[in-house]
Amino acid sequence: MAKKNKKAELQPAHPLDDLIRTDRIPHIWCQGCGIGTVFSACLIGMKHSGLELNKFAMVSGIGCSGRAAGYVNVDSFHTTHGRAIPFATGLKLANTDLNVIVFSGDGDLFAIGGNHFIHAARRNMDLTVICVNNLTYGMTGGQVAATTPHMARSTTTPSGNPENPFNLPLLAFASGATYVARWTMLHARDLAESIQVALLKKGFSFIEVLSPCPINYGRRNKEKALDTLNMYQEKTIIKNGADPSELDIDFDKGVILGKFIDVDKPTHIENYDKIYRTRE
Amino acid sequence: MEFWRVPFDADEIDVTQGEVHILEDRCKGCGYCIEYCPRQVLEFSSKFNQKGYHPPAVRKPDNCVNCHYCEIICPEFAIYSVETT
Ligand code: SF4
Ligand code: SF4
Ligand code: SF4
Numbered sequence: 001m002a003k004k005n006k007k008a009e010l011q012p013a014h015p016l017d018d019l020i021r022t023d024r025i026p027h028i029w030c031q032g033c034g035i036g037t038v039f040s041a042c043l044i045g046m047k048h049s050g051l052e053l054n055k056f057a058m059v060s061g062i063g064c065s066g067r068a069a070g071y072v073n074v075d076s077f078h079t080t081h082g083r084a085i086p087f088a089t090g091l092k093l094a095n096t097d098l099n100v101i102v103f104s105g106d107g108d109l110f111a112i113g114g115n116h117f118i119h120a121a122r123r124n125m126d127l128t129v130i131c132v133n134n135l136t137y138g139m140t141g142g143q144v145a146a147t148t149p150h151m152a153r154s155t156t157t158p159s160g161n162p163e164n165p166f167n168l169p170l171l172a173f174a175s176g177a178t179y180v181a182r183w184t185m186l187h188a189r190d191l192a193e194s195i196q197v198a199l200l201k202k203g204f205s206f207i208e209v210l211s212p213c214p215i216n217y218g219r220r221n222k223e224k225a226l227d228t229l230n231m232y233q234e235k236t237i238i239k240n241g242a243d244p245s246e247l248d249i250d251f252d253k254g255v256i257l258g259k260f261i262d263v264d265k266p267t268h269i270e271n272y273d274k275i276y277r278t279r280e
Numbered sequence: 281m282e283f284w285r286v287p288f289d290a291d292e293i294d295v296t297q298g299e300v301h302i303l304e305d306r307c308k309g310c311g312y313c314i315e316y317c318p319r320q321v322l323e324f325s326s327k328f329n330q331k332g333y334h335p336p337a338v339r340k341p342d343n344c345v346n347c348h349y350c351e352i353i354c355p356e357f358a359i360y361s362v363e364t365t
Contacts, residue, residue, distance in 0.1 A: 014303060014357045025357060026331065031308040036355025044352065186316075188352040226315060 019043045019053070019073050027071055029064060032218075032225030034185035034211030038132050039068045041188045041209075042103060045195025046074075051099055058101045059088040061108035064139045064213075065132040068103045082112030085120045088127050096269055099128070099199055106133040106147040110166055114146070121175035121204045123268040128198045128205045131168065134213035135249075142216030149249060153220040168208045170244040173261050178203035180261035182247065184210040184232040187257060194259060203267050210255070298346025298361040300338055306358035309333030313350035313359050319343040322350065 020043070029035045046056055058076040060069035061084035069076035079087040084104045092100045102109075109117055109131050120127060136154055137143045144154040144161050147168070151160035172180045179201050183191040191209060198205035210232065212218055214225035223231075235251045240258040249255050266274075283290065300321060307329055314322040314336050321344045325337035336359065338344075344361060351360040 014360050015351070016357055020357060026306050026308065027356075029355060031333070032310040032312075033355060036357075037312075037353055040352065040355070040357065185355075186353070189349075192352065225310060226312075229312065229315070 016040060016043050016047075019046065020071055021073050024071055028067060030213075030215045032212060032214040033064070033138075034134065034209075034213075035065050035068070035132050037185040037188055038065075038130065038191070038209045038211055039071065039103070041185070041192040042068075042101065042130055042195055043072070044192040045199060046101075048192070048196045049099075049199045051199065055097055055099055056101065057088075057091055057098045058103055059084045059091065060102070061104040061113060062139075063105040063108045063137070064134075065103065065105035066108060082108055082114075082116065084108065085113060085116040085125075085127070085129070089120060089125050092126055093269065096126075100126075101199070102127055102129040104129075104131065105138070106131055106135070106168070107137045107145045110168065110171075111146040118171070118175040121172055121177040121206070124176060124178060124203050124265050126202050126204070126267045126269060128195070129207070130195065131206070131208050132211045133168065133208050134211050134217055135165075136213055136217040138213040138216045142213070142220060147249075152217075154217070155220070165249065167244070167248050169206070169247045169260050172206040172208075173244040176204070176265075177206045177261060178263050178265050179205035179207075179259075180244070181206075181259040182208040182210070182257050184236060184257065185212070186229050186232040187236075190238075190257075197259075201262075203265060210249070296346045297342075297364045298344035299341070299364045300344050300350060300359060300361045302335055302338070303358045304335040305330045306356045307333055307335035308356055308358075309335065310355065311336075312353045312355070316353055317350055318347060319345055 056074045058072045060066040062081040069078040084102045088100045088102045143156045147165045148161045150164050169180045181194045212225050212228035236255045236257050238258045239256050242256045322336040323339040324334045329335050346361045346363050
């Protein structure tokens with residue numbers, strides 16, 4: 001033990017060490033995986049929000065991104081597949097002082113958990129949902145997902161995906177989300193600021209973050225991790241307030257990033273309290 | 281410092297000087313910090329860390345402007361910068 005402590009003393013501390021479970025680092029994410037960057041931007045957003053850190057709770061579903069709940073040094077919950085949002089809803093309803101963050105992947109939030117997403121947005125549950133979109137099911141070996149671009153290769157679509165993917169910001173907007181943004185992990189600074197704003201905003205906030213899965217998506221689509229990042233730099237355009245219907249992900253045409261929706265509506269809890277918990 | 285177009289007030293502005301710290305054994309050698317450092321401060325080192333990856337090494341320490349970009353892009357919490365006093 002004494003030896004270990006000595007090592008800890010010698011090792012300089014990273015500025016986010018207080019928010020991560022350092023004993024579990026290095027994490028399991030592969031070399032070049034973008035989830036770590038999104039996770040780190042989320043922690044920066046939490047710190048900069050000025051909110052009390054012990055009033056945060058992070059909820060994740062299943063998948064590579066779902067592991068985040070196990071690395072954050074606040075109360076966290078690693079739930080069953082697709083069910084991060086219902087668990088988070090329960091947490092928030094039971095303890096309205098908590099700032100509940102849902103940190104999960106595209107497969108978990110939009111395929112298995114797709115219905116939960118649209119209904120939480122419709123109700124305007126006071127949650128901040130961060131979706132790491134790596135266009136595939138990374139953890140299970142790179143199967144086609146609801147977000148895989150048309151004609152992209154995956155283990156289950158070896159000659160190209162015949163389907164069309166979801167436009168996630170459009171889905172969030174149409175379902176009633178009050179804050180909708182999209183960034184890539186390369187835009188980590190904008191992302192951290194956006195997360196900070198979303199955390200301070202009441203109502204349902206949704207941030208989509210494009211992030212490379214070099215192992216199970218990149219490899220099958222001839223994209224090295226750095227190629228994906230260069231594409232994030234060269235083939236994206238920031239257009240705040242863009243029409244959500246223009247936000248399809250097509251890197252040939254260019255991908256639009258920015259904050260698209262920022263409106264105020266009464267939250268589910270406010271409406272519920274008004275109707276069912278009226279106090280004289 | 282090199283400029284593409286020298287700002288009019290270049291001689292009045294103090295450029296911050298940073299010092300970059302690397303936690304070598306956390307690094308997985310993705311190279312993002314090296315590629316995207318705006319001041320080309322870093323390069324791959326030839327040594328291996330505990331897990332067998334090549335961590336970055338500081339090539340041009342004087343170039344660091346403490347922008348923290350390496351810190352924010354690193355997926356591994358393995359690098360950060362502080363202002364030198
Ligand atoms: S499989 Fe893909 S998403 Fe999962 S950790 Fe590896 S690179 Fe990241
Ligand atoms: S702080 Fe900025 S300039 Fe210094 S090493 Fe990191 S990225 Fe480069
Ligand atoms: S970004 Fe982090 S993990 Fe990648 S090479 Fe730099 S220090 Fe290592």
